[in-house]
Amino acid sequence: xxxxxxxxxxxxxxxxxxxxxxxxxxxxxxxxxxxxxxxxxxxxxxxxxxxxxxxxxxxxxxxxxxxxxxxxxxxxxxxxxxxxxxxxxxxxxxxxxxxxxxxxxxxxxxxxxxxxxxxxxxxxxxxxxxxxxxxxxxxxxxxxxxxxxxxxxxxxxxxxxxxxxxxxxxxxxxxxxxxxxxxxxxxxxxxxxxxxxxxxxxxxxxxx
Amino acid sequence: xxxxxxxxxxxxxxxxxxxxxxxxxxxxxxxxxxxxxxxxxxxxxxxxxxxxxxxxxxxxxxxxxxxxxxxxxxxxxxxxxxxxxxxxxxxxxxxxxxxxxxxxxxxxxxxxxxxxxxxxxxxxxxxxxxxxxxxxxxxxxxxxxxxxxxxxxxxxxxxxxxxxxxxxxxxxxxxxxxxxxxxxxxxxxxxxxxxxxxxxxxxxxxxxxxxxxxxxxxxxxxxxxxxxxxxxxxxxxxxxxxxxxxxx
Numbered sequence: 030x031x032x033x034x035x036x037x038x039x040x041x042x043x044x045x046x047x048x049x050x051x052x053x054x055x056x057x058x059x060x061x062x063x064x065x066x067x068x069x070x071x072x073x074x075x076x077x078x079x080x081x082x083x084x085x086x087x088x089x090x091x092x093x094x095x096x097x098x099x100x101x102x103x104x105x106x107x108x109x110x111x112x113x114x115x116x117x118x119x120x121x122x123x124x125x126x127x128x129x130x131x132x133x134x135x136x137x138x139x140x141x142x143x144x145x146x147x148x149x150x151x152x153x154x155x156x157x158x159x160x161x162x163x164x165x166x167x168x169x170x171x172x173x174x175x176x177x178x179x180x181x182x183x184x185x186x187x188x189x190x191x192x193x194x195x196x197x198x199x200x201x202x203x204x205x206x207x208x209x210x211x212x213x214x215x216x217x218x219x220x221x222x223x224x225x226x227x228x229x230x231x232x233x234x235x236x237x
Numbered sequence: 238x239x240x241x242x243x244x245x246x247x248x249x250x251x252x253x254x255x256x257x258x259x260x261x262x263x264x265x266x267x268x269x270x271x272x273x274x275x276x277x278x279x280x281x282x283x284x285x286x287x288x289x290x291x292x293x294x295x296x297x298x299x300x301x302x303x304x305x306x307x308x309x310x311x312x313x314x315x316x317x318x319x320x321x322x323x324x325x326x327x328x329x330x331x332x333x334x335x336x337x338x339x340x341x342x343x344x345x346x347x348x349x350x351x352x353x354x355x356x357x358x359x360x361x362x363x364x365x366x367x368x369x370x371x372x373x374x375x376x377x378x379x380x381x382x383x384x385x386x387x388x389x390x391x392x393x394x395x396x397x398x399x400x401x402x403x404x405x406x407x408x409x410x411x412x413x414x415x416x417x418x419x420x421x422x423x424x425x426x427x428x429x430x431x432x433x434x435x436x437x438x439x440x441x442x443x444x445x446x447x448x449x450x451x452x453x454x455x456x457x458x459x460x461x462x463x464x465x466x467x468x469x470x471x472x473x474x475x476x477x478x479x480x481x482x483x484x485x
Contacts, residue, residue: 049299056303082300089296152287156294159284173253174289199249206245206280 040103044092056085059104063111071123072115080118083149084110087142113139114146121221147218154215158208166201173198244277252281347481348450351474355410355439358403371397372404379407384414395424402433406440413443418451438468445475454482 043051060081067077084107091097099106116128117139159167165186172182179191179198188194209215250256251264268275288294357380375390391408394401409424425447428440441460448457461482464475 047296047299049303052299053303053306056300057307060304060307078304082297082304085300086293086296089293149293151283152290152293153297155284155287156297159288170288174285195253195255198253199246202249202281203245205284209280209284 037099037103041092041097044089052085055103056081059107062108066108066112067115070115071119076115076118079150079153080111080115083146083153084114086149086153087145090145110142114143117143117146122217147221151215151218154212154218155205155209158205158212161208162201162205165197166204169194169198169201170205242273244274245281248274248278248281251278252285344449344452344454347478348446351478352413352446352450354414355407355443358407372401375404376407379411382414384411387411388415399427400431402428402431402436402440405431406436406443409440409443413447418447421447438464438471441468442471442475445478449478449482458482 039051040055042048043055060077063081063084064074064077067080068074072080087110088097088107101109159170162170168186169182172185177185179194182194183189183191186194188197247264251261256264268278358376371390372394375387375394378384378390379387388408388411391404391411394404395408398404405424405427409421409428412418412421412424422444425440425444428436429444441464445457445460445464448454448460458479461475461479464471465479466472468475
């Protein structure tokens with residue numbers, strides 16, 4: 030099946046159903062222009078990947094909440110999100126100011142999206158560190174989050190008693206929190222969230 | 238420098254529900270007044286919340302998978318692998334063909350240059366009535382370029398008279414005419430073993446050419462050297478072949 034990326038209905042359905050085939054096509058057709066835009070504007074491939082993927086997560090949330098209203102093609106919209114998010118990121122990370130695209134994305138919408146992006150970035154970071162834990166740690170934390178009691182976890186994981194589970198959970202959670210705290214990216218996000226004066230809201234000084 | 242308090246054990250115990258009721262109340266009261274505790278507590282809860290967003294995390298995993306695949310394909314698209322494999326196979330085939338051809342072309346060329354079927358004995362009536370003598374009949378067929386027929390007849394003679402050097406020799410040349418090089422070798426060897434002066438040089442010459450053709454150069458060299466020294470008729474030609482072989 031040839032996916033017509035201009036057919037919004039197919040795209041919306043694909044996001045709702047996590048249709049890998051369609052999303053893969055979308056990814057393939059839209060990622061490289063975004064990567065080029067980021068690299069052309071002082072970014073790296075990793076940053077392009079992060080921006081693009083989190084833009085897709087934002088789109089996913091909007092679709093889930095029936096909050097996606099397109100006045101242009103999906104591709105144009107997605108590119109505008111990525112561009113504006115990256116230009117905001119440039120300010121946060123490098124104190125460079127770039128004029129955002131207001132033609133395809135209203136200025137206030139960009140601000141909202143960026144706040145959402147920052148929250149998503151934290152979730153992405155937390156999840157990344159969670160996946161870097163050992164398999165046992167991931168299981169123990171997952172069971173706790175699923176409200177499974179220590180006795181049941183001990184049985185499932187073949188531990189002698191609940192105290193081992195509690196100790197394990199404590200150590201795993203501590204490792205996770207420690208790794209997150211030590212991540213420079215987390216420190217940057219925290220600094221951004223705690224210092225409003227860093228935000229380019231009114232009259233930013235152009236660095237260009 | 239401000240020392241950071243380690244609130245983690247307390248927060249984890251609180252989140253696990255391991256605190257007593259008074260301890261819980263105390264903790265909740267401190268959350269409202271202690272900014273640092275509050276910040277640490279928010280980190281713990283937001284981590285837990287993030288990990289519980291299964292749909293988002295699954296979606297991120299899918300995107301990561303797609304990205305890895307995309308980058309891998311872009312670095313080494315499938316057609317590059319196929320083309321590289323095809324080129325390698327073609328190169329290997331071409332190389333082996335060239336090597337084989339080069340090896341064969343040298344010996345083939347020499348053989349073609351110097352090989353000529355030995356003349357027919359001509360009037361074979363001297364060997365007897367061709368109808369009653371298989372040898373005469375064989376030689377007659379040889380003279381008529383019927384090498385298959387000649388070989389059959391001569392082999393019949395050899396079965397009865399293994400010492401018949403004429404039959405052995407013409408059987409050998411008939412085999413060469415039929416491109417049966419390996420088959421020709423024993424016929425010539427028998428003649429050489431018998432040291433029959435009538436066919437000795439001829440047998441050495443044709444056997445040497447057979448070795449050249451089959452790539453058995455050491456044995457060809459030996460025979461050609463003997464011929465160069467001893468044969469008036471084949472000596473020069475043997476010397477020329479030897480020179481060409483050593484140049485290669």
